[in-house]
Amino acid sequence: MFDQPLKPFEPIKLIEPIKMAKATVKKKPAAKSNTIKLKFDTSWTYAPAPESKSAATINKQYDLFINGVWQKPISKKYFDTINPANEEKLSEVADANAADADKAVKAARSAYDKVWKKMPAKERAKYIFRIARMVQEKARELAIIETLDGGKPIRESRDFDVPTAANHFFYYAGWADKLEYAFPNRRTEPLGVAGQIIPWNFPLLMAAWKIAPALATGNTVVLKPAETTPLTALKLAEIIQEADLPPGVVNILTGAGSTGAAIVNHPGVNKIAFTGSTEVGKIIQRAIAGTNKKVTLELGGKAANIIFEDAPVDQAVEGVINGIFFNQGHVCCAGSRLYVQESVAKEVIRKLKDRLESLIVGDPLDKNTDIGAINSKAQLETIKKYISIGKKEGAEMYESSCLLPGKGFFCRPTLFTNVAQSNRIAQEEIFGPVLSVLTFRTDDEVIEKANNSPYGLSAGVWTDKGSKIFNMTKRMRAGVVWANTFNKFDPASPFGGYKESGFGREGGLHGLSAYVNIV
């Protein structure tokens, strides 16, 4: 564990007067500024604190989970899934084709007609509770696999992804036999077979977001995890098997876009739930035209995060950092557009840069790591493309001076200042650790700028004034608004977007309506 001798504790030197821009003017003391700068170049460093891989079991190969059993793919094809932190192969998973999708949908239909729809709701609930408990029991293993397969810091998979996934099953389990209370003066009916396609940024959590409400409302499921992060969904399939869920109620198909398309286009599917890019969301919307399929879409975002001059600046800076660098910025609701009121812009930007410098980038399995690996080579290239676009557009780039590991896909936390509203880095979703900083003077101006986006998933506001908070949160056109906080999630809290960020809600009471007909 301790391959380096422990250093004796020495107090960290925290305070150093701010150096004024022109050091040559000697007689003007810097003391007028009573802000302090954190000093990081001490001899105190973090010892490595890696989580052990031994607590997790990953098979060499995974088949498709159809009708409660593992089945070889009709396609006979498999593809590799790698650890993005070192590019090593973790396992290989089946590549489901249209025939496999057909088999899964038929299994789901049969389970719906013969078992799940007829089962008393309270029994249905107990199955979902059981899954929740088993996710908790295997939390450590799931967290390790999530980090290995996706590159996110173990601290996040351990403290956020996995527990929140378990909680989501718990939350919706309880709804199963209480649906008559959810829709005033109406009854609900399940839709039938739900086809669910989820992204790679929160693989297990997104599976929980999709499966839990679908099962609670009496639907059966065909779920496709993203091709770069299939492993925790397959682990979840093992849990579902262990929980004795009736065969076919949940089917899990691995594959890429063509597998997703096979599910979307299958005539036996009654509902499509998709989380991913706006581009694919639109393709799905077009694909289901002329059918009776229902759809909910949770798509991209370009959240505005607004700091007013009266905000508690240190808290705001912390929130902005969490808002954009959480999960390497692979978050659809990431606070990727920062609007700072001009009067505090200088201070905020300086503090952001300081904080950027302190972020630990590296091995996702290390418990001290703040920023892990970028999920895939393709995504890293997208991020790099946007960074070069930002530079070309004339924005000023600042990146952390941290060293990056020699192998794997890594990106330094980056911010751009001098960004114009029309710049592509202020308009388009980058989905990486890149923050665009813009400034404003008045409330009306910032509202205009914040809402000037085709997206409307989330937004943030930082101010000490209560009435201003409510003014801003009301006027921002976004489905989730965080005031004096950012990137908070809870099973009881509905999540979903306005405008081109999609429609329908996941989580909470409002998440139920995505999976029922109200009659």
Next chain:
Amino acid sequence: MEKTKASDRLEVLKTYKIYIGGQFPRTESGRYYIPTNAAGKKLANVCLSSRKDFRDAVVSARGAFGGWSSRAAFNRSQILYRMAEMLEGRKAQFVDELVQQDASKIKAEKEVNLAIDRLIYYAGWCDKFQQLFSAVNPVASSHFNFSVPEPTGVVAIIAPQGDSLLGLVSVIAPVIAGGNTCVVLASETKPLCAVTFAEVLNSSDLPGGVVNILTGRPAELASWFVDHMDVNATLYCENNSDTQKMIREKSATNLKRVSFYDKINWYGEEGQSPYFIMDTQEIKTTWHPVENIAGAGGGY
């Protein structure tokens, strides 16, 4: 357009115009069409609205959205009630028009009465549906978290072709009760009541631009209704599967919310409910931290 006897007073005929931004312009295209009733009688020279008219109407609707959506719900309720009052006062005119458009007198009276009652019904919902469909969410962390409905924005509506007054009122009322603004294409074959209803709106304190009413052909205009990038939702009330497919496809351009009301009996109980309001609402969830001082206890 009946010919009158020489001894009679000459009737003043009404020009049926469209309604955009609180004004009654003619279509910019200068075009018209002549709907007829079952007996072949010409109803009027009605504006054959163009794509440009629709675009103008969307500009008006967008302009009116900020003001209308931020009005107090109570105030919106008052205005919907005022609309009902105005409609009641002009009942005879609507009955006349419905009769001209082939309804029996009894059926026409029933339709107008129901239309008035429907406005009253939604006037009442303006400041209540939010309470029904909101939630304070018991999140596990130390945050206050609540979800409320908010209007989606500009709604493009292709009104029912059959029940030209009741259908029209039944689709407009929930949309504006919820704080949205809208552009409505009236029944193609029975457009008279829609234009007269615009006059009711105009005298009901409803701000200009909240409801814009066009007359014309769904076959020509429907695709523009779903193509427009500044429209947030589309309601379509006919059972034409080709048009429904087209609407779903084109709505993907900016992910409009789409609802089809093709199986609704507007005369029945199913013709009204707060769930119609919710079809053009978004759910917004707001988070704020709650200070958590160790040792402070529950505060009791």
